[in-house]
Structure formats: C-alpha cells, structure tokens
Amino acid sequence: MDNSTLEDTATISKIHFITTKPTGEECGELCDSAETDMDIGNTNDFEVAIAVSDYDTERVGYGCRIFAPGTEYGGIIGDIESISGTRKVALRGRTWRGMLEYKVVEPPAGQDHLTLSGELNTVIRTLIGDRFGGLFVVPEADTGITVNNWRVDRYATLYDALQKLVDNYGCRLQICYVQPEGLEYGYVTVQAVPIVDYSERLEYSQEEGIYVTVRDCRNGVNHLVCVGEGEKQDRVVLHLYVQKNGTIGKKQYYIGLNEISAVYNYSSAEADKLEEDGTKRLKELQNYKKCKMTIDNADLEIGDIVAGYDAVTNTQVIKPVIQKVLKIQGGKTTIDYSVKGEDE
Template sequence: MDPVKIIVTKPTGEEQGNLTDSAKVDVDIGDKCDFEIEIDSSEWNEERYGYGCRFFVPDTEYGGIIKGIKSASKTEKLTLSGYTWRGMLIYKIVEPPAGQDHLILSGDINEIITQLVGESFGSLFVVTSSKTGIEVSNWKVDRYVTLYDAIQKILDQYDYRLDIKYIQPSGLDYGYVKLEAVPIKDYSEELEYSQESKADITVEDYRAGVNHLVCVGEGENQDRTVLHLYVQEDGNIGKNQYYYGADEIAAVYDYSSADREKLEEGGIKRLQELQNHKKCDINIEDIDLELGDIVAGYDEITDTEVKKPIIQKIFKVEKGEATVDYKMKGDD
C-alpha cells in the first residue's frame, strides 16, 4: 500500500496533526472491532493521545476513540486502545418503545438507519441523506439487540452493506463518521486470488464442525423446551438427522429464557457458526475491499476454492508501512 496518513485529534475533534512515525497500529474490523496503537513512552502527550482523543485515516473506516492507556516501563512503550467506529455500534442496545413489543420502522434503508442511530453518538455519527431507492414498510426490529445487529439485519435482507468513513469537511475544525447503506459488490468473477496471483493466501477446509445441535430453552426439567437441529448434506439446517455414528458431531446450545421460536432462531445462527466451513485469509495490495464484498480464493495444492464475503479486515501499520489482511469464511 502507499504511505498512509493517520491523523489524531482532541476529544472535541480538532485535528492535531499526524500520528507519530514510530507508532505500530493494529485495527480489527469485523471481529473484535477494536484497535491498539503502540508508541514510544518518550512521545507521550496527553493532549494528543489522552483519553477521548480520536485517530483516523481520512475517508476510510480505520479509526476510533482512545479509551485505554497501558504503560510498560520495561519496554518504554505505551499502548493506546479502544473500539473502532463499527465497534461503537456494537455497544449500543436497541430497546422497544415503552408499552410496545417491538420498534417498528418504515422508510428508505438509510432513513431507517438514521432512526436507529438517533442521537446515540451526538454529532459524531451522521447517516447520509442519500436514498438507496429501497423502501421498507413496517420493519420489526428485534428486542434488545445491539445497534449494529439491528442495522446489519436489514442490510442482509437486501444484499447491502454498511459503509463507514471518517469525513473531514471543508471549513470545519472537526470531522465526523459517515454511515451509509451501499450495495454489496461481487468481485468473484473478475478476482480470484491464488498462489499463481502471487497473493499471500491461506485456505482452510474444515470438516470437523458440529452437525447436530441440541437446543434447550425455557422451562424446568421435563417441561424444558428442547429442539434438535441438524446440518443436511448440502450444508443447510433442518429438523431431520443426516449424519449418524462416527460422522455425527453434537453440541448443546443453552438459551434458558427462549421460547420455541426464539430458540430455533438462535439455534440456527449458532449451528451456522459451528458447522463445517471453508475459510480463506488473503493479503493483497491491488484493491481496497470492504466488509460484505464478495471475492474468491483458490488453493492450488488442495484444489480448494472459497467464494464468500469479506468478514474481517486487519489493518496494520509499522514503520510507516501499511498492510491489510482480509478474512473470508464459508460453509459450502
């Protein structure tokens, strides 16, 4: 990648110049959604790197707010940490309005995201006023879910993804985080990364996953709700057992407060996480992919192909050089 510019700000958002060149940066997008920045103790400056200060790469998702500071006297290093912008969405909860079972929303997808975000972050987060052209009527938001999950569920329904960028508006001393629903891009036909393409790839075909999930919900003893879910031959999940004997791999999913409907919904999601999967990690330099975009990876040695969305990005900077690792995961 080209040399990257990382800017730091005061807690109020006023820019204070670039991050020190000696810094080591590690930003996770899609999994833990957090960051660590390591700097020399001699370069510590509370106004630049204190609690509440921001860092960002302009017009990208790489950034966040410093919430943790760790000092190590042996190495003479300071580690600054916190959640990324996406991570901050994970730590807000959407509740139903008082006296109602669910929050019900209607409008363009971006309008619905605007309503979900509301004033949760003050003026720091701004949802675009642009329209997707997709009108949604009476969208029922799940009860007590994270703000991120509430947004992601409606995006998944329409094959959209959440685009996050830190914007530096002209004429203002401080910037903001822009959120926007945009269509997922499928690069798999034009881009297949393999050893031949000289991309650094790791492909895993994992076949020791759980294929029988015993789901236990509300109730006590014999009255407890019990549901059995099974992975089918094609990888889908159903109620009829396909794998037997040594091929059966079982596990328990305990959701003690759930009725049968919620138990099945949660159990399906959990079994999808535990079942057989193909996984591909790619380090590439010729394109900037986003979470949700679809690419293909191929391992020539094992003749294994993975065609799936990007589910994680790891952005690192060391000695001024930036790298991005992409992770894909599949179950077919």
C-alpha cells in the same frame, strides 16, 4: 455446502493517521514511532503504541480521536496504559463501528418492537438519531430501497440492528471519517451502499503467484441437541440436523458412524428462540472450508465479496469480507482480511 473462511493479507502503502483534541479540532499526524493494530468487523477496537517522549495528553489523551482520512480506520481513545519497561504508552479505544455496538435500541413505551418504514438511509438516520451528538452523520443519499414495517429486534445493539437491516436489503454498512473543507471538525458518515462482488471478475489463486492455503474440514458437528427452558422432563429439547446440502433441518441425514453430535445449552430460551440460536450455533460447528491467502494492493470493504481458488484440492471459496485488521509496524502497513459464511 459448508461453512468457509477466507483470509487475505494485503501489503499496502502507509496509511497516515491524524489525531484531534476531544473537541474534534485536528492536531496533525500521528507520530512516526506509532505502531498500530486496528480491528474492524470482529473486536472493533484498536491499540496504538507510541514512545513515551511522543505522548501528549492534548493530542492523544482521553477522548481524542484518531483517524485515517477518507477511511473507516479510526476511533476514540478511552484506555491508556503506560508501559515503563518498554518506555511506551498504549492508546486503546473502540473504532467507529465498535461505538455502534455500545448503544442499545429499545422498543417504544407500550410497544413490543420498534417498527420503521421509509428509504433505507432515512431509516438508518432514524436508528442512529442523536446518540452520538453530531459525530455520526447519515448522508442525504437515496439508495432507491424502501423499507416497509421493519421490526427491530428487542434490545438489540445499534450495530446489530443496522447490520441486520442492510443485510436484509442486500447492502453493506459503509463508515467513513470525513474532513469537510473549511471546517476544523470532522465527522463519521454511516450509510447503506451496494455490495461490490469482486468474485465475478477476480479470483485469487496460486496461478497469480499468490500464496494460498486451503483447508477442507469434513468432521464438523451435524447433530445439535438444543436444550432450553424448563426442568427435567419438562425441559424444552430440540434436535437440529445438518442436511446433505449443508442446510439446517429437523430430519436426520447423517447416521451411525457419520453422525457427530454436540449439546447446545440455553437454559432460559423458549422454543422459538432456542431454534433460532441453535441454528446459528450449528452453522458455526458444521463442516467448513478455510482459504488463507497473501495478496498485494487489495482494497476491500466489510461486506464486499471475494473469491479464492486452490488448484490442488479444486476448492473454491466465495464469501463476503467480515473483518479487516490493519497493522503498522516498523513503517510497514498490512491489512488482514477474513471472510466467513455459509456457502450459497
């Protein structure tokens, strides 16, 4: 059981972006000259390059929104660069998901943790609160899932807190820009929805005429020496080992020539935190499988599960989508999907 990565590239019909004033009033579609690179799930940011002749501070200035209606693609412009050599202007900013990464959830005064209970979307609504004014809205949709005494990690980012919450209850975070009828101002919906498992009915492989490349790496780290707080002989040291089935434990399985070791230095960590973070690190370093594919007409969301298969190596990868990168260049729109996680 190894770490695995699956990457898809989907060529789709052009996505149309709309811009707004900083107040949210729509200004029409983004100019045809725009070249877009938008990352959702990893860096959670975007860059849009337009011709200098198309630059308008009211439509694409600081604080202006850019969005593709009914999708998660969008964000707020916060970084502008004029590139005189190319006669272009680069518009950059954080996506809606990225904006969640720049809010911090603090424990209430006098308490060790913020503890929440209630229907899942209601809990999400409590976590988001009024941090974004009226821009982010949690729909009144009942998931049928009840959260009981959920402890939020101390000083976690809002995004990490939300992601950990929905992961725990087997859901994904759905983010979408909505254009309400009769209103000039749109808003971003954030809610928990069921994960769609495409692997049960669809498996991408060469047999469908899809280009598939599989890499199976079996020389990853299997012994991680974790070093925490303290000095010299009093330093906290923890040994973590990859087991035969790919899980992480404290009993060594691989020895001699098969042992591959590395050091994880976290000088401020106590034993419990050292074990938690060391386990995450070892999962990143251990054996892995990668499957890269080029497919057409895919429409996947962060958290959905997909499968890829290579007949030559008889390798199957079944993983949730963790990243989408949308690119628009020369009128052609593509979306790269990446999937990574520990085999079940």
